[in-house]
Amino acid sequence: MSDAFERLGQALRRGGARAGFEVLAGRFREQKQYPALFELRLLEKRHELGLPLVQTETAAELAPETRRAYDEAFIQAAREVGSLFLADGSIARAWPYFRAIGESAPVAASIEAFCSAEAVPADRRDPAAPSPVAEDAGPGRASEDADAVIEIAFHERVHPRKGYELILKNYGTCRAISFFEQYPDRATREDALALLARTLHQELLAALRRSIEGAEGAAPAPAASAAELIAGRDWLFGEYDYYVDTSHVISVIRFSLDSARPETLEIARDLARYGARLSSMFQFRGEPPFEAGFPDYAIYLDALLRHEVESALAHFRGKLPAPGEDPSAAAAQFLVRLLVRLELYREALDVSLAHLRELGREQLICPTPLELCQLSGDYERMAGLAQEQNDLVSYTAAALQLEQARATSST
Structure with a gap:
């Protein structure tokens, strides 16, 4: 019999189950056998509850009070073991325990620390900090640790922004652009876009500086x-x-059309103006209303930044096709989006009613006519549209708001 079994046997004989559990817990902690510690905690609870020490029943077979106590022990054990793995810098091994109990915050905090460690020079890193990406990983090649953290942070949505940061750092702009299309978290999408746009812009500025210095x-x-x-x-x-x-330039410009941040819009406009200077070899014919490619994007971004608004609006009004000429009505949809961003809701509604009223909601990339009625406060047209569409709910919304507006104006 090995020493471990002998010590355990002595503990059980002298102090009973509690002593045996303590001996095993100490051993598992010391030897970092954390999965075994998890199983031990459940065994300890089964012993306390008088259940069979090797599980043979399903959870549904337990009495409600027993099940609640056992579930709580499971949560505490998972939390303990997950925390031990995190303390050792093993995010990938900690996550299954926290995922099982629906707790992501501790793992998100460790991912934050992992990413911060990457930014610190190797000779100044805290040895106790979570292990960052291997020094030779470089763009297009990530360490095993980074791959696991990306999977948890980005794909499992524990910390999408930091996961995206790791993708960009370890795999470069091309992969990051592909991943941005499936970015999973609306709340931090702007942050990720800002990082992507800033990174590409810095690459462009650095390349231009190198070329200028070489020539001059x-x-x-x-x-x-x-x-x-x-x-x-x-x-x-x-x-x-x-x-x-x-x-890459085209992709970042397109993504940026949805941004509400002036800094991101300014970068996108700078990229578009740079693109417009490239030779014809690098120009492209875009989809309406961006047929001219970079120049059209630059004009649209100018308007989003509240520069040359009237000339931009005239430019894109001039691209509106005759009703029915373009089945997707893309030019009208992008004009509506621009007008909404500029808070010109009534004109947006006029354009929508002239060009988009035959399109279903699933075909639209801009607000619906009813939504534009709401934004513009035009409840009379909302009521008329609702009647046309046989939409009693929207008609009720229009009638109630119209009545409230009339009551307010009469007081």
Whole structure:
């Protein structure tokens, strides 16, 4: 018999079950046998409750009070073991225990610490901190730890923003763009987009600076935009010259059309203006209303930033097809979205009623006519639309608000 069994036998003989449990718990902790510690905690509870020490019944067969006590012991054991794994920096091994009890906050905090550790130089890292990505991982290659953390943080939605950060850091812009299309958390999507846009923009500025320094023999003056670096340097744009992957630029611009952050919109506009300077080899014909590609995107982003609004609106009004000419009515939909962002709700409603009233909700990428009625406060048209659509619920909403508006105006 090994020493471990002998010590356990002595503890059981001298102190009974409690002493035996304590000896085993100490051993499992010391040897970091945490899954065994989890099983021990459940055994301890089964002993306390007078249940068979090897489980043979289902949870449904337990009396309600017994089941509640056993469930609580399960939660406490999972929390204890998950916390021990986290203390050892093993997020991947901790997560199944916390997932089983529906607690993600401790794991999210550890992911935050994991990402922070990556930002610290190797010679200054706390040895007790969770292990960051291997030093030689580099873009396109992540350590095993990072892959596991990305899976938990991003795909299992424990900390999507940090998971996305790890994807961008370890796999680069191309993979990050692909993952952005499936970004799982609306609350932090703007943060992820800002990070993606900022990263691509910095890559562009760095590439432009290198090219300028190589050609001019001196580094250019510090600049926060590509427009500043490009000004007066037409030679940067020969037939085959580009400075970051053009498909990445297009993707980030498209993503940014939904952003509400001026900083992200400014970066996207700078990218669009840079793209417009590329040779015809790198230009593209986009879908309506962005047929001209980069120039059209730059005008739209200008309007979102409240610059040259009237000329931008005139530009995109001029792209409206005759009703029925474009089945997707993409030009009308993007104009409606722009008008809504500019809080020009009544014009947005007019455009919608002229071009979009035949489209179902599932075909729209902009607010519906009824939603535009609500935004514009036009309850009379809401009531008329509701009658046309045989929508009694929306008609009730319109009638009640119309009555309230009339009562308010008469007081």
